[in-house]
Amino acid sequence: MNTEEEVNDFVHHGHQEYLTHLSIDSVIFGYHEQQLKILLLKWKGYDGWGLPGGFIKKREPLSDAAYRILKERTNLSNLFLQQFYVFGDSPYRVKERSPHEFRDKFNLQVEDDNWLFKRTLAIGYFALVDYSKVIVQTDFFTESYRWWEVDAIPPLLFDHNDAVDKALLTLRLQIYHQPIGYNLLPEKFTLPEIHSLYETILSKELDQRNFAKKLVTLGLIQKLDERRSIGAHRSPYLYQFVKEKYEQALQEGIVHTY
Amino acid sequence: MNTEEEVNDFVHHGHQEYLTHLSIDSVIFGYHEQQLKILLLKWKGYDGWGLPGGFIKKREPLSDAAYRILKERTNLSNLFLQQFYVFGDSPYRVKERSPHEFRDKFNLQVEDDNWLFKRTLAIGYFALVDYSKVIVQTDFFTESYRWWEVDAIPPLLFDHNDAVDKALLTLRLQIYHQPIGYNLLPEKFTLPEIHSLYETILSKELDQRNFAKKLVTLGLIQKLDERRSIGAHRSPYLYQFVKEKYEQALQEGIVHTY
Numbered sequence: 001m002n003t004e005e006e007v008n009d010f011v012h013h014g015h016q017e018y019l020t021h022l023s024i025d026s027v028i029f030g031y032h033e034q035q036l037k038i039l040l041l042k043w044k045g046y047d048g049w050g051l052p053g054g055f056i057k058k059r060e061p062l063s064d065a066a067y068r069i070l071k072e073r074t075n076l077s078n079l080f081l082q083q084f085y086v087f088g089d090s091p092y093r094v095k096e097r098s099p100h101e102f103r104d105k106f107n108l109q110v111e112d113d114n115w116l117f118k119r120t121l122a123i124g125y126f127a128l129v130d131y132s133k134v135i136v137q138t139d140f141f142t143e144s145y146r147w148w149e150v151d152a153i154p155p156l157l158f159d160h161n162d163a164v165d166k167a168l169l170t171l172r173l174q175i176y177h178q179p180i181g182y183n184l185l186p187e188k189f190t191l192p193e194i195h196s197l198y199e200t201i202l203s204k205e206l207d208q209r210n211f212a213k214k215l216v217t218l219g220l221i222q223k224l225d226e227r228r229s230i231g232a233h234r235s236p237y238l239y240q241f242v243k244e245k246y247e248q249a250l251q252e253g254i255v256h257t258y
Numbered sequence: 259m260n261t262e263e264e265v266n267d268f269v270h271h272g273h274q275e276y277l278t279h280l281s282i283d284s285v286i287f288g289y290h291e292q293q294l295k296i297l298l299l300k301w302k303g304y305d306g307w308g309l310p311g312g313f314i315k316k317r318e319p320l321s322d323a324a325y326r327i328l329k330e331r332t333n334l335s336n337l338f339l340q341q342f343y344v345f346g347d348s349p350y351r352v353k354e355r356s357p358h359e360f361r362d363k364f365n366l367q368v369e370d371d372n373w374l375f376k377r378t379l380a381i382g383y384f385a386l387v388d389y390s391k392v393i394v395q396t397d398f399f400t401e402s403y404r405w406w407e408v409d410a411i412p413p414l415l416f417d418h419n420d421a422v423d424k425a426l427l428t429l430r431l432q433i434y435h436q437p438i439g440y441n442l443l444p445e446k447f448t449l450p451e452i453h454s455l456y457e458t459i460l461s462k463e464l465d466q467r468n469f470a471k472k473l474v475t476l477g478l479i480q481k482l483d484e485r486r487s488i489g490a491h492r493s494p495y496l497y498q499f500v501k502e503k504y505e506q507a508l509q510e511g512i513v514h515t516y
Binding site: 021063064088093095119121123169176177253 | 277278279280314316317318319320321322341343344345346347351352353377379381427430431434435510511
């Protein structure tokens with residue numbers, strides 16, 4: 001959505017194409033070389049930053065909508081993408097929003113009862129991508145983007161800080177019972193590489209020996225009869241994910257012992 | 259909603275009071291004496307059973323709506339209640355529903371474009387209650403209710419089997435990183451009692467010694483200087499939840515080691 005014509009069509013006729021009262025907010029986590037970041041957009045005319053998002057077409061399955069919105073923004077299609085929460089409690093989500101601001105910021109003619117200013121609940125999805133591979137699209141409403149470090153997120157527009165906090169909490173708890181990393185590591189990786197990924201996401205140190213042992217015992221990764229040469233006397237073994245086991249664990253969860 | 263007048267008002271004017279396109283489906287787990295069950299309702303005129311649910315008022319915070327709907331149905335207000343998923347993918351959730359069936363079953367006059375027959379996504383919530391304490395309300399649309407054992411759920415209406423499966427999976431994974439039991443056990447309980455609760459929910463055996471040790475180590479429960487006499491030479495120690503730690507773990511999750 002870039003031309004003024006497209007935007008006017010969206011504002012005035014979008015309610016015929018999209019479900020009203022509902023949107024999708026995407027928390028896009030980017031991992032690369034031991035750094036975990038989140039994609040934020042700078043809205044035109046606003047001081048602050050916010051999450052990317054979009055709307056669901058009238059007859060579009062919900063998860064198709066989430067993938068479509070992410071592809072439109074990042075051009076990536078083979079993503080780890082997951083629902084994590086519906087935001088419908090904050091005053092911003094309960095009261096109808098004001099169209100005045102919108103008219104001022106974007107110089108668009110909108111009536112007070114325009115669909116974009118009805119109460120809108122947001123379904124939160126989070127994605128995990130390698131941010132070095134993403135080319136982000138901006139549009140009519142957004143002037144720039146930036147990958148922010150997760151522990152330095154600024155105050156965000158609307159209730160988007162709640163969404164970031166909840167997504168991060170969900171990711172960090174979930175990493176104990178769902179595998180991650182398939183699209184964040186090379187096909188064949190070393191134990192230090194996967195260990196760093198987990199440490200970065202959890203923001204804490206993990207015992208390297210126990211960590212690797214657990215992933216192997218769970219059957220999620222397997223040791224290859226192949227090494228990578230990274231210097232004199234240093235050639236660690238390579239590992240890879242066991243695709244079937246990984247998919248199964250994604251569906252059913254990894255059960256720890258009590 | 260019981261009288262024909264109330265029902266007609268709901269059908270014809272409900273779109274002024276409630277958000278359209280969205281509903282809440284409640285999976286109510288009931289635990290009592292080592293049995294885990296789910297509350298299902300028998301809809302009038304339908305062969306099958308379905309989940310209880312309801313709609314969100316226009317300016318009602320989402321979680322208030324979930325608590326209100328559950329209270330209307332079970333008369334319980336101090337519940338463990340939690341969002342677990344938004345259902346918006348099944349064909350039933352993508353296509354608009356047909357009002358014909360509705361006219362036939364309930365003998366209500368509805369127009370084809372009535373709000374109840376627009377595409378509706380369902381936000382799934384699950385609750386944990388002691389089913390021996392619940393008095394279930396039926397209404398105009400439902401003729402009876404029954405607590406079904408979780409491993410004997412019949413084929414349900416709409417996509418409600420998906421909701422039950424997902425709720426159960428979420429509960430079983432979550433029990434490893436969130437405490438449960440506060441409203442399902444007596445204030446002071448024995449280790450065998452909490453052990454049975456966890457075994458019943460997980461539907462598997464847990465090592466009694468390790469299980470108790472873990473809960474105590476996590477600080478979730480504490481041993482009291484008090485015993486319960488249950489027979490000659492049998493007087494097990496009583497335990498109670500550490501309320502602060504419990505609340506904190508509910509918010510932040512219990513982190514296991516890798």
